Amino acid sequence: MADIVLEHVRKCYGDHEAVCDLNLEIRDQEFFVILGESGAGKTTTLKMIAGIEPVTSGAILLNGQPIQNLTPEERDCAMVFETYALYPHLSVYENIAFPLRAPKRRTTDDQIDQAVLRVARILGMDTFLDRRPATLSGGQRQRVALGRALVRQPAVFLMDEPLSHLDARLRNEMRTEIKAMRESFGSTIVYVTHDYSEALALGDRIAIMHRGRVEQVGTPSQVFRRPQNRLVAETLGDPPMNFLSGTISLDQDRSVFTNGSWRIPLPASPRLRRCVGKEVCLGLRPQHIRLERARPDTPFWLPSKLFVQELLGDHAVASVAVGDYLFMALCEADQAYSLDEPLYLAWAPEHMYLFLEDTGEILLAEGD
């Protein structure tokens, strides 16, 4: 049982504000992911929950009790570090047993033995128990780090990019394993990552952080389909969303997106009508773009020229030049275009996003 509340939490390093006015509510038994680029303050947030970094101001509540002034050992957290932080002078067995050997836990050797073996079996590490961390591969070290957290039943699991140092195949494997192991955690999990696909795959809810601020909190489909601003939309998706700047104008009583001679009709909405004359940018996800040789019979297209086409196995990414902009589009692997070939970049109207240019605030989301 553990819910965590962060209230107006700030963290400064000298003049630099690493985390500014952070408010988060993490529910009991939730898999909560904090997503953001490096330097966004994700790890700092996690370390403040763990008690490794003191908060500059604000409160952290665990089950309603303020814990921001407790030392790390007084809080009931287990943490998996990005660097694993294994104890190099101890065997795998002793590394996993270490939390249980803490004097305050008063665990007998028999209980420790049982707990370590149980965890080692879950992680498939039972044949490596005598080894030192230095002799293990990256994936094995990662498992030991997980095991050290799993061996006790803490109120909260904190995971700081546990998969970021693994190679792509192992990362996907471990991601599946973490997802499958959720029941064995049986606690609230706060998981930090910079990989949006990891966040979408694992999280019950995701908080997107940028420069010490939370931009949006929501379920994976909420943040992916209905981002609150351009930043969130940019963070989620690979290749990232394409943007085209322009203005909203009125054409025969309908709002229209205009860039030079390009005019794209927008759905009728009172909100968009209020923004007539404002600088905006149009967002399109690469997977929603079709490249066509014949001119589409809808008004939702832009003229483009093929710039580069990269084959990625079962599909390809085409970079096309739209005026001065470079757009990325997903296309079929066997669809070969020639360089500089004129193409119609088309999309379905329901897949359009529209953001305010200055604040990044969303005006139109998918399905609106």
Add this chain to the structure above:
Amino acid sequence: MMTSRLFRRILKALGLGAYFTFALGPIVWIAMMSLKNSNDVIASPPKFVFTPTLENYKAITVGLDAHDVETARPDYPKYFLNTLIIASATVAVSLLLGTFAAYSLARFSFRFKEDIAFTFLSFRFAPELMVILPLYVVFQKTGLIDSFTGLTAAYQLITLPFLIWVLRGFFEDIPREIEQAARVDGYTWWGVFRRISLPLVKPGIAAVVILSFIFAWNNFIFAMILGGERTQTVTLGILGFIGYERVLWGHMAAATMICVIPELILAFFVQNYIVRGLTFGAVKG
């Protein structure tokens, strides 16, 4: 190709040979001297072929002369024991104080931290002679002259700064996250220090213990000025063989050889530890 490789190997052998002669030559010479009888030792030109004898060793340890006749009880064993006591006590005190000082300097931030660290270091580059006169006055007034406590305290000037600076580096090399992980795992500051930090700097401790011991063992000036008959050390004892009417070269050489033994034993046992890199593999490698 072949010739240049051969040339380099010859050059390497020559260089190493020169170094070995330079480093080991004096020791071999002393070892030979210690095994010569009183006539061979002063022979000119020096003799390289001679009948080895243990008479010098016998004379300074158990007090038997060349004809196994008992002479006055030699002082050398007492000097040896004195040095052993002083050097061991010095290292023990330094280790106790220095480990904590080094850890604090490596991990905690406090006011004037770097100034304090620098002050420690400055004891090392100030010549011993600079402090010896004031120390002499202080020791005389407080009655610490010619006492084991006094010499152990004075020797801290040699060993403590060195120990602090070396161990500080070792503590700083421990990734902070390892200690943080241990805190999160439920250990207090003291628990982390004892269970994680200290074991991880074991190679560093082994290295500084042996080097501090050697520094203390070999010290001459403090022992000469602040010591006395009661606390005479081997370094001074060896000097004592230069008598008024003659120099007992053979005894001196034997005393020197015996004096080297503890250092050799220590170095032999801890050389495995003097390998850094125990922390390898702790953090993603």
